[in-house]
Amino acid sequence: MGTIAVVGASLSGLHAAEALRAGAAGAPGYEGEVVVLDASPTLPPDRPPLSKQVLAGEWELAQAKVPLADRLGELDLDLRLGTTATWLGPDGGDGRTLGLDDGTELQVEGVVLATGAAVRHLPGPPLGGVHAIRTGEDAVALCADLDAGPSRVVVVGAGFIGAEAAATCRGRGLEVTMLEAASTPMVRVLPPEVGAFVADLHRDQGVDVRLGTGVERLEAGADGRVRAVHLADGSVVEADVVVVGIGVVPQTGWLEGSGLQLGDGVVCDGTMLAGPRVVACGDVARWPNPHFGEEMRVEHWENAVEQGGHAGRRLLDELAGRPGTPFGPVPWFWSDQYDRKIQLAGRPAATDEFVLVDGTVEERRFAALFRRGDRCTAVLGVNRPRHVMQARMQLAESLAWDAVAARFAPTD
Amino acid sequence: MKVVVNFDLCESNAVCMGIAPEVFEVRDDDFLYVLQEEPGEELRDKVVEAARRCPKQAIVVED
Numbered sequence: 001m002g003t004i005a006v007v008g009a010s011l012s013g014l015h016a017a018e019a020l021r022a023g024a025a026g027a028p029g030y031e032g033e034v035v036v037l038d039a040s041p042t043l044p045p046d047r048p049p050l051s052k053q054v055l056a057g058e059w060e061l062a063q064a065k066v067p068l069a070d071r072l073g074e075l076d077l078d079l080r081l082g083t084t085a086t087w088l089g090p091d092g093g094d095g096r097t098l099g100l101d102d103g104t105e106l107q108v109e110g111v112v113l114a115t116g117a118a119v120r121h122l123p124g125p126p127l128g129g130v131h132a133i134r135t136g137e138d139a140v141a142l143c144a145d146l147d148a149g150p151s152r153v154v155v156v157g158a159g160f161i162g163a164e165a166a167a168t169c170r171g172r173g174l175e176v177t178m179l180e181a182a183s184t185p186m187v188r189v190l191p192p193e194v195g196a197f198v199a200d201l202h203r204d205q206g207v208d209v210r211l212g213t214g215v216e217r218l219e220a221g222a223d224g225r226v227r228a229v230h231l232a233d234g235s236v237v238e239a240d241v242v243v244v245g246i247g248v249v250p251q252t253g254w255l256e257g258s259g260l261q262l263g264d265g266v267v268c269d270g271t272m273l274a275g276p277r278v279v280a281c282g283d284v285a286r287w288p289n290p291h292f293g294e295e296m297r298v299e300h301w302e303n304a305v306e307q308g309g310h311a312g313r314r315l316l317d318e319l320a321g322r323p324g325t326p327f328g329p330v331p332w333f334w335s336d337q338y339d340r341k342i343q344l345a346g347r348p349a350a351t352d353e354f355v356l357v358d359g360t361v362e363e364r365r366f367a368a369l370f371r372r373g374d375r376c377t378a379v380l381g382v383n384r385p386r387h388v389m390q391a392r393m394q395l396a397e398s399l400a401w402d403a404v405a406a407r408f409a410p411t412d
Numbered sequence: 413m414k415v416v417v418n419f420d421l422c423e424s425n426a427v428c429m430g431i432a433p434e435v436f437e438v439r440d441d442d443f444l445y446v447l448q449e450e451p452g453e454e455l456r457d458k459v460v461e462a463a464r465r466c467p468k469q470a471i472v473v474e475d
């Protein structure tokens with residue numbers, strides 16, 4: 001009986017492991033050994049609460065559990081925490097070799113790559129008081145610094161995670177400055193109306209939002225902790241805590257030499273197969289989504305769940321010599337900031353037209369569709385979950401603009 | 413089949429409504445309403461799928 005290795009025991013890896021055991025109609029579950037590895041010494045937490053409930057001090061870290069965590073026992077996995085995969089050998093015809101950091105090797109007949117992404121850091125040496133939010137340890141360390149009552153928190157980066165951190169810090173009553181190098185938040189990936197809304201939302205709540213100014217350097221005090229942030233425009237913001245949210249990088253460095261195609265992620269086919277006997281899923285996986293006719297890598301919670309399951313089943317197909325099925329979802333994402341729930345479904349681009357279909361941006365409660373020619377690429381809702389889900393269902397059927405827009409046409 | 417939602421967990425993201433609008437509805441007040449607590453068997457697949465996809469695992473389907 002063979003072995004399958006799942007590298008990464010977070011959201012997508014555990015859902016892949018579950019699918020390996022569960023199988024699918026006409027495909028029995030895997031009965032061999034399933035080894036699940038993670039570099040983290042403890043089971044990784046569910047990450048969305050890290051910048052929300054955990055950071056707010058409302059939840060203990062232990063409350064942020066991956067949905068499957070309670071059922072892991074049933075899945076009969078060989079879970080090896082604190083173990084890092086350091087290399088993957090090329091396909092040997094009947095299997096591959098996986099190298100581990102303790103110097104041992106695993107002979108496996110299949111591999112699931114679910115190594116996610118790691119945060120990007122500001123250049124310069126690490127300083128006390130400077131934090132990212134990716135792991136449970138990150139969130140706990142930042143919480144401790146926030147509990148100490150800093151006089152000002154500077155958030156670097158106005159993407160969704162930075163914006164959530166800013167909102168949560170304001171919720172704790174702290175003074176917050178949010179810096180963004182671009183002229184509008186998220187303007188590289190979303191139409192400018194969205195970033196303008198996010199900036200205004202935070203200004204309403206008393207955040208000092210500064211756009212179009214990059215960070216020049218961080219200044220340390222005598223205690224080795226951050227004291228101030230120097231900006232490219234020459235201004236200086238004093239801060240005792242800095243939260244850096246400037247994006248993530250897929251963790252693929254260890255896969256050089258595996259024969260797999262790497263390029264901002266592990267490059268897969270439309271079924272999530274990355275190469276012989278290897279599938280990938282979650283934040284690390286790049287694949288051509290057939291529904292959009294576009295290659296993408298999606299850093300969203302639900303994608304990790306669904307793609308994890310799909311990748312697990314795909315690997316069963318691969319080992320049984322069956323062709324896989326394409327993975328063509330409409331990606332969906334949410335972000336909670338203050339009392340606003342922002343949801344986005346689809347695959348927008350910065351140059352898409354922003355078409356308001358419900359509410360107004362001023363009342364901070366609206367739904368908008370993004371249009372590219374005769375296509376609707378995405379829907380955005382602010383406290384409009386119903387609109388987002390209805391549009392998402394329509395987008396799953398077809399991206400045709402007329403059909404999605406018709407759902408929001410005024411009825412009389 | 414009986415549908416029970418744990419409203420302490422539910423965050424009104426309407427994922428369930430997208431899958432089974434006959435049973436779940438998030439209204440303009442941002443609350444989730446269960447339209448049919450004992451939906452017919454023809455809705456079982458949809459309801460089970462909604463329970464599976466609920467990000468908060470807030471939906472329980474009893475037999």
Ligand SMILES: Cc1cc2nc3c(=O)[nH]c(=O)nc-3n(C[C@H](O)[C@H](O)[C@H](O)COP(=O)(O)OP(=O)(O)OC[C@H]3O[C@@H](n4cnc5c(N)ncnc54)[C@H](O)[C@@H]3O)c2cc1C
Pocket residue numbers: 007008009010011012013037038039040044046047048049050051083084085086114115116117118133134135161251254281282283284298299300301302304332333334335336
């Ligand atoms: C603070 C925060 C808030 C978020 N909020 C939202 C939200 O509101 N909505 C939303 O849709 N999404 C949100 N996300 C995104 C979502 O959490 C991610 O998309 C999801 O965690 C991806 O899961 P994954 O399993 O692919 O990767 P990860 O969760 O990154 O897990 C990868 C795992 O692989 C392990 N690993 C990496 N390399 C190796 C190796 N060589 N050997 C062994 N183990 C390795 C890592 O230790 C890690 O545990 C948030 C993310 C963060 C960080």
Ligand code: SF4
Pocket residue numbers: 417421422423424425426427428429436438444465466467468469470471
């Ligand atoms: S999917 Fe779950 S969390 Fe979302 S509205 Fe339905 S029950 Fe609530």
